[in-house]
Amino acid sequence: xxxxxxxxxxxxxxxLSGQGPSDNPLVRxxxxxxxxxxxxxxxxxxxxxxxxxxxxxxxxxxxxxxxxGKSTLVGMLARxxxxxxxxxxxxxxxxxxxxxxVFHAEPERTDIxxxxxxxxxxxxxxxxxxxxxxxxxxxxxxxxxxxxxxxxVEAVAEQVDLPKMLLSRFPHQLSGGQKARVNIARAVxxxxxLLILDEPTSALDVSVQAVILKLLxxxxxxxxxxxxxxxxxxNVVRLLCDRVIxxxxxxxxxxxxxxxxxxxxxxxxxxxxxxxxxNAASAGNERVRLTGDPKSPIDPDPNACRFHGRCxxxxxxxxxxxxxxxxxxxxxxxVCHFAQPS
Amino acid sequence: MNERVPVLAVDNLNVEFRTRSGVVKAxxxxxxxxxxxxxxxxxxxxxxxxxxxxxxxxGILDEAGRVTQGSINLGGLDVLNAPERDLQEMRGREVSMxxxxxxxxxxxIRTVGKQIGDVLRRHGSANRQNVRAEAIKALMSVxxxxxxxxxxxxxxxxxxxxxxxxxxxxxxxxxxELLIADEPTTGLDVTTQAAIMDLIKELAKxxxxxxxxxxxxxxxxxxxxxxxxxxxxxxxxxxxxTAELFASPRHPYTAKLxxxxxxxxxSLDDIESIAGGLPDLxxxxxxxxxxxxxxxxxxxxxxxxxIADEVSxxxxxxxxxxx
Numbered sequence: 001x002x003x004x005x006x007x008x009x010x011x012x013x014x015x016l017s018g019q020g021p022s023d024n025p026l027v028r029x030x031x032x033x034x035x036x037x038x039x040x041x042x043x044x045x046x047x048x049x050x051x052x053x054x055x056x057x058x059x060x061x062x063x064x065x066x067x068x069g070k071s072t073l074v075g076m077l078a079r080x081x082x083x084x085x086x087x088x089x090x091x092x093x094x095x096x097x098x099x100x101x102v103f104h105a106e107p108e109r110t111d112i113x114x115x116x117x118x119x120x121x122x123x124x125x126x127x128x129x130x131x132x133x134x135x136x137x138x139x140x141x142x143x144x145x146x147x148x149x150x151x152x153v154e155a156v157a158e159q160v161d162l163p164k165m166l167l168s169r170f171p172h173q174l175s176g177g178q179k180a181r182v183n184i185a186r187a188v189x190x191x192x193x194l195l196i197l198d199e200p201t202s203a204l205d206v207s208v209q210a211v212i213l214k215l216l217x218x219x220x221x222x223x224x225x226x227x228x229x230x231x232x233x234x235n236v237v238r239l240l241c242d243r244v245i246x247x248x249x250x251x252x253x254x255x256x257x258x259x260x261x262x263x264x265x266x267x268x269x270x271x272x273x274x275x276x277x278x279n280a281a282s283a284g285n286e287r288v289r290l291t292g293d294p295k296s297p298i299d300p301d302p303n304a305c306r307f308h309g310r311c312x313x314x315x316x317x318x319x320x321x322x323x324x325x326x327x328x329x330x331x332x333x334x335v336c337h338f339a340q341p342s
Numbered sequence: 343m344n345e346r347v348p349v350l351a352v353d354n355l356n357v358e359f360r361t362r363s364g365v366v367k368a369x370x371x372x373x374x375x376x377x378x379x380x381x382x383x384x385x386x387x388x389x390x391x392x393x394x395x396x397x398x399x400x401g402i403l404d405e406a407g408r409v410t411q412g413s414i415n416l417g418g419l420d421v422l423n424a425p426e427r428d429l430q431e432m433r434g435r436e437v438s439m440x441x442x443x444x445x446x447x448x449x450x451i452r453t454v455g456k457q458i459g460d461v462l463r464r465h466g467s468a469n470r471q472n473v474r475a476e477a478i479k480a481l482m483s484v485x486x487x488x489x490x491x492x493x494x495x496x497x498x499x500x501x502x503x504x505x506x507x508x509x510x511x512x513x514x515x516x517x518x519e520l521l522i523a524d525e526p527t528t529g530l531d532v533t534t535q536a537a538i539m540d541l542i543k544e545l546a547k548x549x550x551x552x553x554x555x556x557x558x559x560x561x562x563x564x565x566x567x568x569x570x571x572x573x574x575x576x577x578x579x580x581x582x583x584t585a586e587l588f589a590s591p592r593h594p595y596t597a598k599l600x601x602x603x604x605x606x607x608x609s610l611d612d613i614e615s616i617a618g619g620l621p622d623l624x625x626x627x628x629x630x631x632x633x634x635x636x637x638x639x640x641x642x643x644x645x646x647x648x649i650a651d652e653v654s655x656x657x658x659x660x661x662x663x664x665x
Binding site for chain 2: 065066175177205206207208209210211213214217232233234235236238239240262272273275276277278279287289290291292293
């Protein structure tokens with residue numbers, strides 16, 4: 001399989017200038033002369049050295065709790081925000097070097113599309129479904145001919161099972177499931193190679209969720225896309241993804257084939273995530289429970305496990321050394337002192 | 343453990359909303375009860391009437407809403423006919439409610455400790471001297487670390503899970519007999535969700551409190567509730583003990599809902615969606631509001647006077663052609 005997207009030690013750091021000394025060298029110099037305050041500006045490590053790849057035609061699941069850096073990572077991959085360090089290579093080209101402000105002019109703009117969270121909020125209320133789907137075709141494919149545009153929009157609508165009569169409707173005239181379809185149609189209209197799905201079903205009722213998930217699987221097979229599927233609904237990730245990466249506080253803590261992650265999780269955080277899924281079958285079972293909140297992502301200690309303190313198996317060494325990456329099987333690894341190769 | 347004393351009994355309730363585009367028949371013949379120490383789950387799609395049932399039981403239905411039939415008995419009080427003053431006494435002391443999105447339910451410009459103190463002073467025993475100590479005790483009861491310091495925090499300084507703990511502390515500070523939790527974990531992470539639900543369950547058990555959990559997540563209801571009430575388009579279509587409901591769902595909608603929920607095993611082919619949407623509740627409706635989406639529909643389903651059948655002890659199904 002060929003690698004479509006390759007991400008290498010990708011980092012996104014936000015400098016919190018409001019709290020620390022100003023960036024102005026003069027202010028800094030005066031401050032140093034007058035006070036004994038350390039010259040240190042706090043830095044928020046939103047994404048901190050993330051490496052993974054997505055193969056062509058593969059769907060990769062990205063899970064983790066809110067605040068772990070999922071959305072920041074997605075923003076960088078979709079080239080909506082710039083990285084601090086690292087490399088994003090797409091189909092062999094380093095697209096991380098292109099500033100996000102001018103990325104819309106790059107050919108890769110059509111190849112990477114994103115379906116945003118919550119279809120109710122992410123559609124323009126003044127655009128009909130037709131306008132929404134036509135917009136990327138006009139802007140990215142440069143199609144101006146009215147008849148051709150109509151033909152293309154209708155073809156995409158058919159692909160996502162959106163009845164033609166709904167094309168003239170505004171978002172408030174559509175149901176949740178229909179809005180989700182419009183959102184997906186907008187993203188696949190330009191035939192991307194990589195589709196990023198940010199919690200595509202979390203705002204939908206279970207009765208429609210299944211149809212949308214099946215639609216996504218069909219589209220992927222028909223159009224030969226790769227998916228990056230961001231979700232906190234692990235049951236859905238399990239259904240849709242070939243491989244899963246688990247993030248915690250800006251770093252990947254476990255990565256491997258979906259089935260293996262769910263049946264034999266190696267990292268204690270993954271174990272806790274999985275045992276937190278409410279489920280009729282697991283009722284009454286003994287579960288791994290987490291206490292407390294995650295540590296602050298501001299200036300994390302480089303020589304400690306970021307999960308230490310919440311981890312049910314944490315030991316003294318976890319606070320003294322960063323955990324190593326241990327291969328559990330060939331394509332399954334966990335970043336934990338206690339992970340064991342199987 | 344479950345003494346058979348209903349804390350809340352809703353009987354044959356009909357609720358309508360008058361809107362510009364017609365009368366919405368939001369609830370029809372809704373009956374359910376909760377016993378002391380029991381946790382029931384009300385499950386259904388959005389718009390099925392879960393929250394309206396709970397709000398009516400609390401006597402805080404929107405002014406556009408009107409109860410046209412039925413009765414609600416809450417700890418011996420006739421909610422629908424009681425004077426507002428009695429209802430105010432009842433809320434907080436006998437029944438409390440926690441809402442979804444805790445951050446918006448809390449007052450953003452008062453410290454959380456003060457907000458808990460308000461409830462304690464209005465309904466509880468606290469006075470000006472001991473209100474701080476009592477509020478800290480309430481914070482401790484929901485396992486908030488460092489309660490002394492958190493007492494003076496504003497909601498924006500706390501995480502979503504922490505805010506929901508504050509809401510729970512507030513709701514339970516006067517030791518109510520009944521807690522209504524309306525989607526208490528929507529918007530929270532799975533790990534936080536599990537912690538919050540464990541906390542509710544634990545506190546309910548400790549205090550022998552009745553709990554109504556309103557959720558759209560069948561898995562969560564299965565995990566935590568003793569009994570489940572399934573609603574569809576303003577009707578209670580099935581209710582049974584959790585194990586029984588999952589072992590043998592009798593209403594076609596319940597069965598479909600279970601099939602539509604991903605549950606960690608099997609593949610995507612095993613889950614099925616439910617065709618169609620909820621009917622327009624403003625229109626003239628057939629006796630069974632699921633008939634248009636139902637595969638087992640036949641002419642007899644349109645006969646009036648559809649009533650709940652007790653197919654086995656405690657298992658009620660409102661369907662002419664149960665599975």
